[in-house]
Amino acid sequence: MDVLSIPTILTITTLAIILAAACVFKGSANKGKCHPVAGTVIDQLLNFNRLHDYMIEMATKYKTYRILNLFHNEVYTSDPANVEYILTTNFPNYVKGWRHYEKLRDLLGDGIFTVDGEKWRNQRKISSYEFTTKNLREFSSAVFKISAVKLARKVSEAATSNQATDIQDLFTKSALETVFKILLGVDLDTTTEEGILFSSSFDEASGIILYRYVDVFWKVKRFLNIGSEAKMKKCIKVVDEYVYKIIKNKTEQMSKSRDDSRMIKKSDILSRLLEMKKTDPKYLRDITLSFIAAGKDSTASTLTWFFYMMCKHPLLQEKIAEEIRKATGINQNSSIDELANSITDDALDKMQYLHASLTETLRLYPAVPTDGKHCLSDDTFPDGFRVRKGDAVSYQPLAMGRMKSLWGDDAEDFRPERWFDENGCFQQESPFKFTAFQAGPRICLGKEFAYRQMKIFSAVLLGTFKFKLSDEQKRVKYRTMLTLHIDGGLHLHASLLKLNKD
Ligand code: HEM
Numbered sequence: 001m002d003v004l005s006i007p008t009i010l011t012i013t014t015l016a017i018i019l020a021a022a023c024v025f026k027g028s029a030n031k032g033k034c035h036p037v038a039g040t041v042i043d044q045l046l047n048f049n050r051l052h053d054y055m056i057e058m059a060t061k062y063k064t065y066r067i068l069n070l071f072h073n074e075v076y077t078s079d080p081a082n083v084e085y086i087l088t089t090n091f092p093n094y095v096k097g098w099r100h101y102e103k104l105r106d107l108l109g110d111g112i113f114t115v116d117g118e119k120w121r122n123q124r125k126i127s128s129y130e131f132t133t134k135n136l137r138e139f140s141s142a143v144f145k146i147s148a149v150k151l152a153r154k155v156s157e158a159a160t161s162n163q164a165t166d167i168q169d170l171f172t173k174s175a176l177e178t179v180f181k182i183l184l185g186v187d188l189d190t191t192t193e194e195g196i197l198f199s200s201s202f203d204e205a206s207g208i209i210l211y212r213y214v215d216v217f218w219k220v221k222r223f224l225n226i227g228s229e230a231k232m233k234k235c236i237k238v239v240d241e242y243v244y245k246i247i248k249n250k251t252e253q254m255s256k257s258r259d260d261s262r263m264i265k266k267s268d269i270l271s272r273l274l275e276m277k278k279t280d281p282k283y284l285r286d287i288t289l290s291f292i293a294a295g296k297d298s299t300a301s302t303l304t305w306f307f308y309m310m311c312k313h314p315l316l317q318e319k320i321a322e323e324i325r326k327a328t329g330i331n332q333n334s335s336i337d338e339l340a341n342s343i344t345d346d347a348l349d350k351m352q353y354l355h356a357s358l359t360e361t362l363r364l365y366p367a368v369p370t371d372g373k374h375c376l377s378d379d380t381f382p383d384g385f386r387v388r389k390g391d392a393v394s395y396q397p398l399a400m401g402r403m404k405s406l407w408g409d410d411a412e413d414f415r416p417e418r419w420f421d422e423n424g425c426f427q428q429e430s431p432f433k434f435t436a437f438q439a440g441p442r443i444c445l446g447k448e449f450a451y452r453q454m455k456i457f458s459a460v461l462l463g464t465f466k467f468k469l470s471d472e473q474k475r476v477k478y479r480t481m482l483t484l485h486i487d488g489g490l491h492l493h494a495s496l497l498k499l500n501k502d
Helices: 008-024 041-046 048-061 080-089 097-108 117-131 133-160 167-184 193-212 218-224 227-256 258-263 269-275 281-296 298-312 314-328 336-341 345-350 352-364 447-462
Strands: 034-040 064-068 073-077 371-375 392-395 465-469 491-496
Touching: 034 041, 034 048, 041 048, 041 064, 048 073, 073 080, 080 392, 097 193, 097 227, 097 281, 097 371, 117 133, 117 269, 117 281, 133 167, 133 336, 133 447, 133 465, 133 491, 167 193, 167 227, 167 269, 167 281, 167 298, 167 447, 193 227, 193 281, 218 227, 227 269, 227 281, 269 281, 281 298, 298 314, 298 352, 298 447, 298 465, 314 345, 314 352, 314 447, 314 465, 336 447, 345 447, 352 447, 447 465
Parallel strands: 034 064, 073 392
Antiparallel strands: 064 073, 371 392, 465 491
């Protein structure tokens, strides 16, 4: 994003106002590794292209700190006691709030990610049904397997012709297709021009949304319909057209097959909402987009980082492939389909090392790197840091995952063993320390869904192929978006495994 496009004069004015505001906070010094004013939004703006790295650096210096912004201040914390306080103990005081709402609503409307109170409770209740263990077992696993086999065939084609595969792109498309199928009951083809356009417009819009958090002039730009805001408007138009079309088709399909739907209980959320006579297209659009936002990038980005880790640690890759072979009982003559069919719930439970490695990936590369709330009234965190009414308050899964104070001296290392107890069984961490899925009443609804999908995809791919980076020297960078993607994708070479060792 072009920072220089912001008029210099306005930037200088902002700086002056922010620096003046800094004086107001001088007196509120806190003890320990806290800082009442560690910087301004201009620092974030100047570091926008490396924002995630910048936020890690800041968190390494200060566990809790404040950044000054033009109209409000931002408090960042990576202290588990504070995280527990925000997400659970004093949950009612830390809401999504109007500031997130006004930034996110153009894209996500009144969906579960943007609302609080009754609106949130209602959607949480309606959506929870989709994620029951029964639903996941009976329906989702079958869809994940079909999708994983399709993915493996694409990788196989590339391997046969000795081509590199952009695995991030494949995971993103597959994740989107599975969310559509399972949660919306719609078959989506991401290879069509329309599907590609929808997906890239959604990505671009969510990148620009993040830019709103550091661009104090975004409302002016939106009003004048210029720069990033003009681009965003176009992207949202594409996204909307696509989603409204899906809703229209679904509504027609439902009314055509009314008799069938009485007999076969549909489990996708769109069908259930339509059955409940919730037919307002805007309401359906917002819920639909929330699920797309939740499921599209989160598992795809985690899987991509996981495969990156597998390439960086080939011995671990081998160990996990071995675990998959053992758990599923496949032999060297097994086909991709046979492998997928042998991934039962029991086999998934046995893939403990795979589970730990995915969790370790989420510790180092959480799909949601920073997560923000809005403080409703003056308060004091457990570490003594004073927050004020109107502060934007964020906890930081990405920075927290790398803290030596939380994970020991090897915090930066990828070491799945840290998740095992003395009996070699996977052991959960406190969700206030391992915050990748948030915690408390608004904990991620799709956690089990995500693990199931990631384990099935990984088992089919790692049970069939050996993966290598196509360019060992290339340094991987984060793309500045709401979710933690690899900039430019992840290009891998795959070779077919000889399943049983001689
Ligand atoms: C590795 C994968 C995933 C990670 C790391 C993850 C992480 C998170 C995080 C951090 C939040 C809180 C976001 C916020 O404050 O707005 C969240 C919320 C949520 N997630 Fe996930 N998520 C993942 C996958 C999924 C999937 C696949 C779905 C469903 C398709 C899903 C559904 C949701 C929903 C509905 C919420 C909103 C919960 C609420 O506000 O009550 N997630 N997730």
